[in-house]
Amino acid sequence: MTRQQADDEVIGYLKLNFGQSQTELKDRRAFEIERIYVLKTFHGKHVGQQLYDKAIEIVRQKAAEYVWLGVWEANPRAIQFYRKNGFVEFDKHIFKVGDDLQTDIMMKLQLS
Secondary structure (H helix, E strand, O other): OEEEEEOOEEEEEEEEEEHHHOOOOOOOOEEEEEEEEEOHHHOOOOHHHHHHHHHHHHHHHOOOOEEEEEEEOOOHHHHHHHHHOOOEEEEEEEEEEOOEEEEEEEEEEEOO
């Protein structure tokens, strides 16, 4: 996990999964970006991009073939962010929050 700080305040973090720790695919050739989180007051200040860039740097150092993630379909800002960074949709995943069914759009970036 990597985090971004401003002064002594944590303003965002990144969580990567690989191997069997991945939530869905569990492909040894891939890494999952499970989470990039940035405090709302820091949206639009490139913190998310810096965390994303760090994720890709780590994944490339580990010689992964691709990186994937799931993003909630009702989060157009995140979907656009990943599309802008070259991700494409490849599947959907249904999950339950309480009694409500939600959909994650599965996205992938091929590295090699």
